[in-house]
Amino acid sequence: MRILRFVCVALPLQAVCALALAQSSATDEIAKYRQMLADGNPAELWEMRGEELWKKKAGPNKVSLEQCDFGKGPGMLKGAYAELPRYFKDVGKVMDLEQRLVYCRMTLQGLSLAEATRVPFGSTGKQSDIEALVAYITSESRGVPMAVSTNHPMEKQAYEAGRQLFFYRGGAHDFACATCHSTTGQRIRLQELPNILDKANAQAAYTTWPAYRVSQGEVRTMQHRLYDCFRQQRFPEPLYASDAITAITMFLAKNANGGVYAGPALKR
Template sequence: MKRLALAIGTVVVACSAMAQKSASDGIAEYRAMLQDGNPAELFEAKGEDLWRQKRGPKNASLEQCDLGKGPGVVKGAFVELPRYFADTNKVQDLESRLLTCMETLQGFNAADIAKTPYGKGEQNNVTALATWIAAESRGMKFNLPNSHVAEKTMYEVGKRLFFMRGGSHDFACATCHGEDGKRIRLQDLPNLTKNPGDGAGFAAWPAYRVSNGQMWSMQLRLNDCYRQQRFPYPLFGSDATIALGTYMGVNAKGAESIAPAIKR
């Protein structure tokens, strides 16, 4: 009987492992099929047009916006953000840097844009711009600078926030993304305390969400993570989300960007 019980147990474990692998493979195949017609391409086109279009109170384009590689240089900028900018004396991610450029070059009010409800007005345009800029670095490796004292500080703050538990459910980012082999609803959860690999975690956003038909930038992804943890919803472009982006981005060094990706 002991041998029979052991044999049955082995079969159950093996079947469970096969089912897990099958589910993961099935989701990967599903995404691959959708990728050919990824609606993110529509946001890319809109973002490229917005970059060159003269808009705002100053009737100017964003073509002189410095994303870290010099005024107007877009290719390769995404995989080096967040980073320190001397003109603002801040570490900024892509979205917060775009707000700075929209304010200084075009005359928009960055604070008003940050307060705009998701998916409306200029905040929707920021998402489209971020999608196009990310696409210009698709296939490149993440290599965030981490030498300036402000960058190092943001990394350490992001690390502490990543492991900080709170909210009504006592959750932290690390609850879902702090170790290998975790899953939720048949979906693998990447370990973001280290390089999760090409196209995983930080290297996959902005992404189009099939489940709700929306385009999400990394800012929006992090804000929704806080919502799910039952934390107060962060302000768009908050220092907390930029610090988390710095922590994950530095950890993702060498990972290949597939953004804009497609998600369930």
């Protein structure tokens, strides 16, 4: 990014203006494209299948997930995602949505860890029950302001760990999450990069995940978004539903407090 900025400064004024106009135009067109598809977001199909899976009796115990507690009480989903990650007394730790969902699939339905985490991310010809469930669960918080707490000591600890991970540089390119997401106005090609340290940017970014990715034809969860970020940084592959992912999710979610949840949304 630094090299790109240096080259831009060296360009004639007319070229700089043309580049800025082109970027602005592309951003506007992408926004229009999203708006056109918003009323028919394919994520609704994932939400519908997720609701069926939520109510379906499954696993060795032949029970549904309707007694899963995401912090509002067993089976209470309205507004639950807007307060996650959070501390759960029954496990003595902070969990994000997907970590908690895996826990419920194991404790309620009797699945093993391997079974509960099988196919976390869908691909061509391979559906992910987890992505469908997450789409449904998060949709139940649509319109609810984010209100993630750090009142419990372990919530504070998770937030601080997430903050450190956000700024930690490493990998083959010596990148950090902050390399792309701590400065306003940065982009990769036509993709705008939200500044997570800016309140409005953090709210706009976090409250629209999970999202249906047009380029991938799948609903992608926050776990997948972070997994892909680490991949692009050339970091080791993070374990699915790990405490490290929960920590950085806590950092992102807390920074988005006050923003109205609007997912599952639509992305390029």
